[in-house]
Amino acid sequence: MSAEPQNSSGAQVYRRLLGYVRPYLGAFFLAIVGMVLFAATEAAFARIIQPLFDDGFVKKDPGVLQWIPLVIIGIFALRIVGSFLSDYCMAFVARSVIRDLRKQLFGQLLRLPVSFYETSSSGALLSKMVYDVEQLAEASSSVITVLIRDTLTIIALLLMLLYYSTWLTLILIAVTPVLVGLVVYVSKRFRKLSHRIQKSMGNVSTVSEEVIEANREIRIFGGQDYETRHFNEINDHNRRQFLRMAVTNALSSPVIQFIVAIAFALMIFFAFRLELQVGEFGSYLTAMLLLMQHAKRLTTVNATLQRGIAAAQSVFEFLDREAEVDDGHLELAQVRGEIEYRHLDFRYDAQGETVLRDVSLRIEPGQNVAFVGRSGAGKTTLVSLLPRFYDPVAGQILLDGHDIRELSLKNLRSHMALVSQHVTLFNDTIAHNIAYGALESATEEDIRRAAQAAHALEFIEKLPRGMQTVVGENGVLLSGGQRQRLAIARAILKDAPILILDEATSALDTESERFIQSALEELMQNRTTLVIAHRLSTIEKADVIVVMDKGRIVETGSHAELLARGGHYAALHRMQFSEA
Incomplete structure (x- = not known):
């Protein structure tokens, strides 16, 4: 899988989506049977008009008037069966496909690297899980039903029209290229607008989520007016995109239907000149009207189809993103907790600034090591490399002498516990x-x-x-x-034998902190502990204090040693305690 998925054509996307139907081919086949049955009843109803008019109304044949009503009841009974089979079975297939896609999306959420979440909006991700997937539900149920059932019905009716008059039917077929060209143009516009709508829905979700999470800050800092203006701008943009879709839909369907109506008008005109019998013309006219009805439904479903394809592109782009690299096969039942960083370099992206530069450090089993430094010094990044939230661009990290990339992620992380500031x-x-x-x-x-x-x-x-x-x-x-x-x-x-503490006592009151500090000291016994510290008072008892500055380790030693040295740590200590 590539990290940056390429956009596929609508046909490729839809073929991939239909691949999810494969486990449900039995239900899909039953749906097709229902659609064929439905199409056959439409043609049969149009066909029965001829004997009804010619033999029933013109010749007054009593036998015909007795059996034709029974045939009509039978036709519509079969139509009901066909309609139920196609609608229910397609709904079953669609909801099953959506369930499978949601499972895949959720699984992908758990597999993507930490770096993805740091550059992605949670609102946009939720929009994929909810809005985009529901658009797919429409595209994979109602759209497929209409496309197949109405296309089969149109084919059946066209065959019947050809049977009655080849010339009249050729007039209808002649307008097909014009209709196809118009549909292709409209489809491209629908898909373009659908992508904009999906992005807009993601923005609406993001802003709403931010307001919910930051409700206290908004009230304290008087942000209600700003957030209202911000949301209104996004909401209005969302409305404009939907209205553009509505305008395109409102114009395209009537234009297509008008072209079809012109063709039908010409057919009726020539039908009189060909001197068709009353029954033949009745059947022909009924078939034409039914065909027009199904053609109209095919034109109106295009907007839903294009929304579904755009949603599928969005979903598949997400599914195709590169997951966390997890190619290690080593499984360690237990570890001593010996950690070694060897000549590490790290940057968050290929073109970005180097955050860690040639970092080397050895941590003995059971040692309590604290990382300190100014904000942005690289201490949190260095510790985050141990559970492989990120991978270094150069160098390696060893756990009990094994490169951590040799271990599976599950096994590596099973040996660690984390208490974060957040x-x-x-x-x-x-x-x-x-x-x-x-x-x-x-x-x-x-x-x-x-x-x-x-x-x-x-x-x-x-x-x-x-x-x-x-x-x-x-x-x-x-x-x-x-x-x-x-x-x-x-x-x-x-x-776990390795404990990571990211300012673990930051949210505690003084009394609780004293109790917790005591509990943590007991917990840290015989465990390798990595402490990311902002308050130097919490790490004075650490075995080793690692001082970082601008992505490098500049000092190591105990609290007393570093103070006596009068370097970076002593300066940080003076600054914090003078502020206190």
Whole structure:
């Protein structure tokens, strides 16, 4: 798969979409049977008009007047069966395809690298999962039904028209190139507008999501007027795109139908000159009117088809993005926690600025190593390379002597626990948030012990449902300190040999921080711990402090050694404590 997918033609995209139908060919075949049955009943109804007029009304044959009503009832009964088979089976196929696509999209969300999310809007991604996929549902059910069923019906009716009069039917066929040219032009415009609409819908989702997440900041900083103006601009743009689609649709269908009507008018004119019998003309006229009805439906479905193709292009472009590189096959049952960075260089994109330059560092098993430096020094980036959230452009990282690229991502990350400054909780119970993912098999007693070690049990037991309390989206029902303690409990429960702490006590009050610091010190015993520190007071007891500046390691040593050296660390220390 390529990182930058190429746009495919509409036919290629639709062929790929139809590939998802393959597992449901049985239902699709039944739908086709229903469509053929439906088309046959349309032609049969037009055909029966001739004996009804000639033998029934003109010759007054009583036998004909007895059996024709029964035949008409039979035709419409078969039509109902055909219509049900085609509609239900196509709906079954379509919803099954959409389910499979959503599963693929969700799986892709879990496989894409961290760098993708840092450059993508969550609103646009949600729009793909919801809006684009629903456009595909239309394109893969109602559109296919209309295209196949109405095309089969038109073919059946055309054959009947040819049977009655070749010359009259050739007039109808003569306008086909004009219609095809018009449909091709309109299709291109529909698809162009559909792409704009999808982008516009993504913008609407993004702005709405930002307003929901930042509702407190908006109120405090008086951003309501700005956000209202911003949303109105995007909303109006969205409206304009839909109106352009509506104008194109409103003009194209009547023009196509007008051209067809001219052809039908000419056919009727010549039908009188050919002196057709009353019954023949009645059947011919009925077939023409039915054909016009189905032709009209074919023209109106084009907008939905093009929206579906544009949506499919968007979805397939996402599915074709390059996933995280996971070609390691080594599975380590346990690790000691020896980490070595060797001559690392890193940049976030090929043309971007180098963030880390020739970084080398060895961390012994069980060592507590803190990374400090000014904002943008590269400390978070360096630590993020260990679980392979990113890969270096040069150099290597060794875990117990093995290049981490030799390990599968699942195995590599199973040896690590993370407590981030930005806590992520799921809209689930406290118990499930602590025993998350691979920890879901943990016993209730294990969860309680982890919560107690993180000093979270004291507030959990005060909640109405205790461990079964649902925390809300991203833990909105909890305080910042409570969320942080749950994240620490999750790391304690995982009991991994390598611990990554990104300012893990930043959201705690002074009293809680004292308890948590004590719990973390106990947790860090016999574990390799990497601490990303902003407040130097939290890492004074670290075995080694690594000082970074402009992507390089400029100093290493203990707190006392670095202060005595009077270098970068001492300057940072003076600056922080003078501000305090």
